[in-house]
Amino acid sequence: MHDIKGNLADIRTRIAAACARSGRDPASAGLIAVSKTFPADALAALAALDQQNFGESYLQEALEKIPRVEALALRPLCWHFIGPIQSNKTAAVAATFDWAHAVDRLKIAQRLSDQRLTTQAPLNICVQVNISGEASKAGCAPEAAAALCAEISALPRLRLRGLMCIPAAVSDAEDARLAFRAVRILHTVIRNSGAVGADFDTLSMGMSDDFEVAIEEGATWVRIGSALFGSRQYAPAFL
Numbered sequence: 001m002h003d004i005k006g007n008l009a010d011i012r013t014r015i016a017a018a019c020a021r022s023g024r025d026p027a028s029a030g031l032i033a034v035s036k037t038f039p040a041d042a043l044a045a046l047a048a049l050d051q052q053n054f055g056e057s058y059l060q061e062a063l064e065k066i067p068r069v070e071a072l073a074l075r076p077l078c079w080h081f082i083g084p085i086q087s088n089k090t091a092a093v094a095a096t097f098d099w100a101h102a103v104d105r106l107k108i109a110q111r112l113s114d115q116r117l118t119t120q121a122p123l124n125i126c127v128q129v130n131i132s133g134e135a136s137k138a139g140c141a142p143e144a145a146a147a148l149c150a151e152i153s154a155l156p157r158l159r160l161r162g163l164m165c166i167p168a169a170v171s172d173a174e175d176a177r178l179a180f181r182a183v184r185i186l187h188t189v190i191r192n193s194g195a196v197g198a199d200f201d202t203l204s205m206g207m208s209d210d211f212e213v214a215i216e217e218g219a220t221w222v223r224i225g226s227a228l229f230g231s232r233q234y235a236p237a238f239l
Contacts, residue, residue: 018215034225044072057083132168150195162202180217
């Protein structure tokens with residue numbers, strides 16, 4: 001097994017350094033351990049090191065794994081669904097997760113709202129923006145984000161928190177800076193429009209190869225998998 005303890009310490013140090021360069025409190029940038037394809041014992045090892053937030057995008061795998069992880073960790077954790085959400089996934093996502101980071105259509109948000117139990121806390125929602133305009137990527141167009149956010153903010157049992165993005169892959173993390181900056185500016189414009197609530201405080205952006213640049217540009221959640229756990233071995237059942 002990879003040195004999860006050492007990897008976590010290194011990433012926390014790098015997050016704190018990126019925040020310091022930006023004049024930010026290190027607590028303002030949270031770490032989501034992207035745990036898809038990794039076994040329950042690896043997640044429990046991180047939980048024992050006070051890692052509370054975990055990100056999954058393969059729903060079937062997550063539904064089977066989450067109870068095992070929490071049984072090993074002996075405490076509830078915070079679960080983020082970070083993959084695209086189709087209509088046939090909304091009921092399970094609404095029932096199981098604390099956050100949904102990749103909402104890009106009103107229809108999906110409406111279904112999540114309808115299917116979130118009234119006994120549960122509101123589901124935290126991020127609107128995914130296709131900031132690089134890639135045809136292969138999910139996300140709403142930047143120019144459509146404000147209207148979508150306004151519509152979602154009016155739905156019950158949801159808590160609209162902010163924006164999420166996955167910029168086009170680049171060989172140098174610095175090349176992603178302008179994309180992250182564009183999402184931060186868009187977030188500020190939407191927040192200041194008055195069409196969303198005070199909870200609109202989140203920028204979910206940055207992964208293993210570019211999270212430091214994302215933090216410098218305002219990320220409040222970074223989603224890190226391989227830098228924590230090592231390379232993934234993808235199983236066909238999870239695809």
